[in-house]
Amino acid sequence: MRDQLSTLIQAQYPLIYVVTPEEERAERAIAEIAETANAESVYVWTVTHGITEYGQTQQTPQRNTVSPEAAIEWVIRQKEAGIYIFKDLHPFIDSPATTRWLRDAIANFKGTDKIIIVMSPVQEVPVELEKEVVVLDYPLPDEEELGEVLSKQLERTNHPPLEPNVREKLLRATLGLTRDEAEKVYRKVYVTAQRFTEEEVDVVLSEKKQLIRRNGILEYLEQDETLDNVGGLEELKGWLRQRSQAFTDKAREYGLPQPKGMLILGVPGCGKSLAAKTTARLWGLPLLRLDMGRIYDGSTVGRSEANLRNALKTAESISPAVLFIDELDKAFSGSAGSSDSDGGTSSRIFGSFLTWMQEKESPVFVMATANRVERLPGEFLRKGRFDEIFFVDLPNTQERGDIFRIHLQKRRSDISRFDIEQLAKLSEGFSGAEIEQALIAAMYEAFAQDREFTQLDIIAALKSTLPLSQTMTEQVTALREWAHQRARPASSSVAEYQRMEF
Secondary structure: OHHHHHHHHHOOOOEEEEEOOOHHHHHHHHHHHHHHOOOOOEEEEEOOOEEEEOOOOOOOOOOOOOOHHHHHHHHHHOOOOEEEEEEOOOOOOOOHHHHHHHHHHHHHOOOOOEEEEEEEOOOOOOHHHOOOOEEEEOOOOOHHHHHHHHHHHHHHOOOOOOOHHHHHHHHHHHOOOOHHHHHHHHHHHHHHHOOOOHHHHHHHHHHHHHHHHHHOOEEEEOOOOOHHHOOOOHHHHHHHHHOOOOOOHHHHHHOOOOOOEEEEEEOOOOOHHHHHHHHHHHHOOOEEEEOHHHHOOOOOOOHHHHHHHHHHHHHHHHOOEEEEEOOHHHHHOOOOOOHHHHOOHHHHHHHHHHHHHHHOOOOEEEEEEEOOHHHOOHHHHOEOOEOEEEEEOOOOHHHHHHHHHHHHHHHOOOOOOOOHHHHHHHOOOOOHHHHHHHHHHHHHHHHHOOOOOOHHHHHHHHHOOOOHHHHOHHHHHHHHHHHHHHOEEOOOOOOOOOOOOO
């Protein structure tokens, strides 16, 4: 990205928009590029001080340049070449006066070496400037730059050299933080432990969780469950275990591409979300949940698209990671005809997300689940978006037995008094979630009577429950028919519910 910025400056692009939360780091890079390009000088504008010359120890602001319009007018009047950095111009850039002054500046800069660089943590480009501006996302520091930060901290604290594997883990854990955040977290590690070892990686990861929490759209999920706690779905689990080393350097050296993602379709309550969540633990990657509801922001035009860009950028900076999107069908079900209801926001969000999935090079594995396949836009189901589309059906008799065993063992150490085979037969047509709820209902019944729950309590709870397979028979049948030719079964055995009559 720095090379791209250097090229634009040397090519005398009059207006460049740099999206970054790291002002000092980006300023330094621009100053170094300017020096290499033999630019006359670099100036910085802020709404608090107006225009000052970059690098001057005693900064003397130019008079009457606090307002953005006056500052741009001052830049136009300058005869010498220079780079003019405008910090946090985004709250003013939609003003008709500011927009007009910027367009006047662009026209005035032709044949000169004057360049305006707008620097902001968010992207706000009015329609009048869309054809004039070049937008660049200034990337977060890579491992090499974070290594410089860590080396300075080690030198400052007279810490002995780190083992290569410890250094690599600390740097990997810091990916996704800004340079300042990395400096602070390394200082925090030293203050807390007075050392840098493999055990201190958790301190760094806690800072990363705080970063995601501040983002507000992504959520960092802690997952205690393992894939062994998912009953059945042997085909799906086998596929995931086969790719447990997919993001390692060894896989790259072997010539394998990084997996893109997986879509899990199926009947509600049959373990889709649980399988998605446990994948991150199996692969040893952070699990991020993207809440599509938080993406949409009707208060400002373009804000929803910016929210999505920021969320995906955060996920990429923390990669390798698993990005979990639950109920994808609800998130994008209205994208095809959204122009009448929301000005086309849903369509733009949908298009941006599809483009990102198709073109992303960062190791972010998308785990998406859906219940209503007919609501999903056809573009999602095209080959190449996901590595595999799995269909999760209602559990068969053996799988229901496994589910009962898992939930009973969570709650009691000795389950020998339960006839799991009988329970599996009596729960025909139940989903995994319905089995768990029946067990909980049986426990509440016994708890209210101050006794231990029994097989009969569970049977009574099953008989009093009307499963989803009966209340939504048409939907389940339609989903099975669609998945028969288009998706891979998640269970190793052929589902026994090919046709059900109730």
